[in-house]
Amino acid sequence: MxxxxxxxxxxxxxxxxxxxxxxxxxxxxxxxxxxxxxxxxxxxxxxxxxxxxxxxxxxxxxxxxxxxxxxxxxxxxxxxxxxxxxxxxxxxxxxxxxKGGSLELTLNHSIESPARLMAHEADKTTLKSRCSMAELAFVRQYADLNRAYKSEFLDVVDVSASLGRSTKTDDIGPIKELMVSIVSHVDAKDVQTERGSISLRRGERMRILRSEVDALIMRGWVSVLDE
Incomplete structure (x- = not known):
């Protein structure tokens, strides 16, 4: 019918x-x-x-x-x-x-299968694997809009940061690599990290400790390149 x-x-x-x-x-x-x-x-x-x-x-x-x-x-x-x-x-x-506007964390967000949950079995897949190509393109474009919107206010407050993130860390998952390859989306000098300061240039790629750039990833200043 x-x-x-x-x-x-x-x-x-x-x-x-x-x-x-x-x-x-x-x-x-x-x-x-x-x-x-x-x-x-x-x-x-x-x-x-x-x-x-x-x-x-x-x-x-x-x-x-x-x-x-x-x-x-x-x-x-x-x-x-x-x-x-x-x-x-x-x-x-x-x-x-x-996820604070982070494209990488969004695409790697774990989704549990309801059927497996009923059986008390672990069966987690990433959000990226559940999306169509058009939806993946939408997420990337929306993340760019999100980054452009909040960039005007980052000197005051990160308007896209999750309010509950400080008490909800189970959705982040363990870090698999200590060193990551990143690409910068902004120009910034003397950005302070736990090991000192670094300078960023838009489009520049570098290899760096994950712990040094976690905050920058959350802000959308840099993103981790696909392995």
């Missing part, structure tokens, strides 16, 4: 919202809903072509009923797609803010 596939997307999004998690992107179901929507539009165009135009619907009640039914089904599919993606993007935004 029309709309059943779209309803499944909405139910999946609602379950994710209640459980505060992000299931893997359902690419197959999204494609099926889009295909159904295109088929509905094609059928509407065919009906109008056979009837000789929209004016025929004003006199033929059966034609008007078909057009309204198919159009409403297509519009409902579109709303279901928008709702599904909106829930996922809101979750990504909330995680980014909870």
């Amino acid at each position: 029309f709309g059943d596939l779209g309803l499944k997307l909405v139910q999946e999004a609602r379950a994710a919202e209640i459980n505060q998690t992000l299931p893997p992107y359902n690419d197959e179901l999204v494609r099926l809903v889009m295909l159904e929507t295109r088929q509905l539009q094609t059928h509407i165009s065919g009906l109008l072509q056979e009837a000789g135009g929209v004016q025929a619907a004003e006199t033929e009640e059966s034609l008007a009923g078909q057009l309204i039914t198919h159009h409403a089904a297509a519009q409902r599919n579109k709303r279901c797609l928008l709702a599904y993606h909106n829930v996922r993007l809101q979750y990504l935004q909330s995680i980014l803010w909870s």
